[in-house]
Amino acid sequence: xxxxxxxxxxxxxxxxxxxxxxxxxxxxxxxxxxxxxxxxxxxxxxxxxxxxxxxxxxxxxxxxxxxxxxxxxxxxxxxxxxxxxxxxxxxxxxxxxxxxxxxxxxxxxxxxxxxxxxxxxxxxxxxxxxxxxxxxxxxxxxxxxxxxxxxxxxxxxxxxxxxxxxxxxxxxxxxxxxxxxxxxxxxxxxxxx
Amino acid sequence: xxxxxxxxxxxxxxxxxxxxxxxxxxxxxxxxxxxxxxxxxxxxxxxxxxxxxxxxxxxxxxxxxxxxxxxxxxxxxxxxxxxxxxxxxxxxxxxxxxxxxxxxxxxxxxxxxxxxxxxxxxxxxxxxxxxxxxxxxxxxxxxxxxxxxxxxxxxxxxxxxxxxxxxxxxxxxxxxxxxxxxxxxxxxxxxxx
DNA sequence: GTCTATAAACCGATAGAC
DNA sequence: GTCTATCGGTTTATAGAC
Numbered sequence: 001x002x003x004x005x006x007x008x009x010x011x012x013x014x015x016x017x018x019x020x021x022x023x024x025x026x027x028x029x030x031x032x033x034x035x036x037x038x039x040x041x042x043x044x045x046x047x048x049x050x051x052x053x054x055x056x057x058x059x060x061x062x063x064x065x066x067x068x069x070x071x072x073x074x075x076x077x078x079x080x081x082x083x084x085x086x087x088x089x090x091x092x093x094x095x096x097x098x099x100x101x102x103x104x105x106x107x108x109x110x111x112x113x114x115x116x117x118x119x120x121x122x123x124x125x126x127x128x129x130x131x132x133x134x135x136x137x138x139x140x141x142x143x144x145x146x147x148x149x150x151x152x153x154x155x156x157x158x159x160x161x162x163x164x165x166x167x168x169x170x171x172x173x174x175x176x177x178x179x180x181x182x183x184x185x186x187x188x189x190x191x192x193x
Numbered sequence: 194x195x196x197x198x199x200x201x202x203x204x205x206x207x208x209x210x211x212x213x214x215x216x217x218x219x220x221x222x223x224x225x226x227x228x229x230x231x232x233x234x235x236x237x238x239x240x241x242x243x244x245x246x247x248x249x250x251x252x253x254x255x256x257x258x259x260x261x262x263x264x265x266x267x268x269x270x271x272x273x274x275x276x277x278x279x280x281x282x283x284x285x286x287x288x289x290x291x292x293x294x295x296x297x298x299x300x301x302x303x304x305x306x307x308x309x310x311x312x313x314x315x316x317x318x319x320x321x322x323x324x325x326x327x328x329x330x331x332x333x334x335x336x337x338x339x340x341x342x343x344x345x346x347x348x349x350x351x352x353x354x355x356x357x358x359x360x361x362x363x364x365x366x367x368x369x370x371x372x373x374x375x376x377x378x379x380x381x382x383x384x385x386x
Numbered sequence: 387g388t389c390t391a392t393a394a395a396c397c398g399a400t401a402g403a404c
Numbered sequence: 405g406t407c408t409a410t411c412g413g414t415t416t417a418t419a420g421a422c
Contacts, residue, residue, distance in 0.1 A: 005406095021303040023217035024354045027398065037407045048399065073359055099306045105356055110214040112359035116284040130357075136397090143321060149369045152357065159356050160349025163298055164323075166305035167316045176342045177349055191290045220416065225413090230389045241417065390421080397414065404406085 006044045008034040008035060011115040013056035022053060022110045022118070034093060053107065054121045060103035061125035078140050079186045082154065086178025090171035098169050101162040129155055141190040151184055157181050199237045201227040206249035213297040215246060215303045215311070220341040246349045247314045248299065251297035254318035258325060271333050275347065279371030282351060283364035291362050322348055334383040343378055350374045 016025040024067040027049055031038045047053040071088050075081035092100055108122035133151035137146055157177045164173035186192060205227040220242060238244040244245040264281050268274035285314045287294055301315035326344035331337055350370045357366035379385060 012362055019306045021214060021216055024307065026396075037405095039379065040405080042399070043405065054351050089393085099303075101302075102269060106302040107297075108356060109294075110217060111416055112294075113212045113290075114217065119360060119362075123362070126357055128358050149373055150265070152366045152369045153350065153373045156350050156353025156357055156366065157346065158275075159353040163301060163352050164319055164345065164349060167301045167312060169312075169316070173345045175261045176345045180342050180346045180377060183380075184373060187309065187380070189375075219414075221414080232388095232389050236387070236389095321414070388422085391419085393416105393418070395415080395417100398412100400411070401409090403408080 001096065002191050005034065005036045005040050009036055009041060009044060009046040009052065010056050010059050013052050014103055016029070017053060017056060017107050019099050022107045022115075027052075029087065030167055050115070050117055053118055057104060057118070057125060059108060059123050064103055065129055068129075069132065070137065078137070078190070079182050083178045083182040085154075086158065086161065086174055088123070089161065090165065090174040090178070093165055093174065095164070098166045101166055104158055105159050107161065126155065137185070137188075142188050146188055150188055153184060154181060198227065198229045198233050202229055202234060202237060203247065203249050203252050206245050207253040207296055209271050209295065210246060210249060210274065210300050211253070215300045215308075220245075231269040238264070242311055244309055248383055249295060250300060250311070250314050252319060255298055256371070258322055261322075262325065265329065271330070272375050272382070275378050276371045278347075279351065279354065279367055282354065283358065283367040283371070285354070286367065287364055291359045294359055295352055298352050298355065319348065330378070330381075335381050339381055343381055346377060347374060 007031065010031050013025070016030055027041060028038065030052075031041055041052065042048065043176070045055070047054075048144055068085055071085045072078075072081045075084050089101075104122055104125055107118065108126070111118040111122065113119075130148070130151045133154055134144070134148045137150045138148035140147075142150065157180075161174035161177045202223065204216070205223050209223055209226070220234060221231065223241075223245075224234055234245065238248070246338070261278060263272075264278045265274045268277050282294075292334065297315055297318055300311065301319070304311040304315065306312075323344045326347055327341045328339070330340035330343045333340075335343065350373075354367035354370045358364055
């Protein structure tokens with residue numbers, strides 16, 4: 001088999017959760033879009049919706065981390081790279097009609113006070129993102145505590161940018177954030193004049 | 194009457210949407226918590242869930258803007274004020290078990306690609322917040338374009354801070370953002386050395 | 387006009403035939 | 405292990421009694 005039923009279920013679930021949220025996504029619809037029989041869902045995920053969501057979030061979270069890392073790796077200096085990451089996010093928003101954004105955020109806010117197992121999954125994903133970015137900034141000679149602060153700023157601004165730009169259907173907030181976050185990173189560099 | 198049925202419905206809806214999201218909130222539950230007969234909901238809001246949500250979002254959005262403005266007004270200098278706002282948000286998160294955060298964000302992400310009327314309501318609320326903050330920063334002698342960028346940074350970082358802190362159930366991200374955003378405002382002040 | 391009862395559709399989840 | 409039929413419960417919304 002090229003792509004198994006199980007993988008199609010995870011992918012369709014991740015897309016549906018990103019665009020419609022957790023409570024707004026129906027399992028029926030996910031199986032239809034996966035071209036999977038409804039019963040197969042409970043064959044592969046005996047834990048039902050929560051187990052499927054946990055796997056979809058982890059899969060999408062790892063993919064998004066790779067995507068951001070690739071954009072950051074493409075630029076030689078870290079300040080330009082940060083600006084490019086926000087520009088890439090803005091471009092993706094425009095290209096997809098403001099549908100493709102963070103695959104974790106909507107669900108994370110929904111489950112933060114209502115579903116403890118899924119809340120822990122989203123916490124692990126965000127923490128892994130922050131760890132990777134902290135190491136990257138620290139590799140530029142920035143002190144660890146400062147590198148962590150910049151990583152938090154990067155992720156929070158990106159998430160806030162998705163929120164504001166999707167609501168307004170304009171990329172201006174995301175573009176403005178690219179400038180201010182890049183400046184903050186610039187100011188933290190040891191070689192900063 | 195002290196507080197009318199209609200106002201209780203709006204308040205209960207706003208709280209439910211903030212904690213459980215739009216799709217995750219049931220009208221039945223909202224009427225129970227409002228101590229309102231179910232039929233009264235459609236008496237006051239013939240447009241049903243969407244009309245109730247639009248009014249609840251606008252009401253909560255205006256209230257949150259007032260809350261933030263009060264915190265910012267309490268401090269004489271704007272840099273301290275920005276730090277205080279993030280500290281206040283962190284304190285509220287801890288005091289409410291990470292339940293009381295932004296009353297708009299969860300719904301805004303849910304409806305951004307699925308409900309055009311409500312998406313427009315969330316866009317108007319965010320834009321009113323940004324307008325108020327832009328005017329405040331401009332009042333400090335910061336150029337309009339720069340003031341707008343700082344307003345976007347403030348709101349995006351606050352929203353990203355709610356997301357990261359609620360997921361992790363730790364206030365460290367929100368506190369770190371208070372420091373970095375305050376620094377960004379400091380650097381933009383005309384009197385900045 | 388306030389409230390109860392219920393309609394009609396959909397939800398997550400399961401049983402069981404093949 | 406693939407797939408259908410359906411369970412019991414909940415959803416939004418409405419009809420109609422009082």
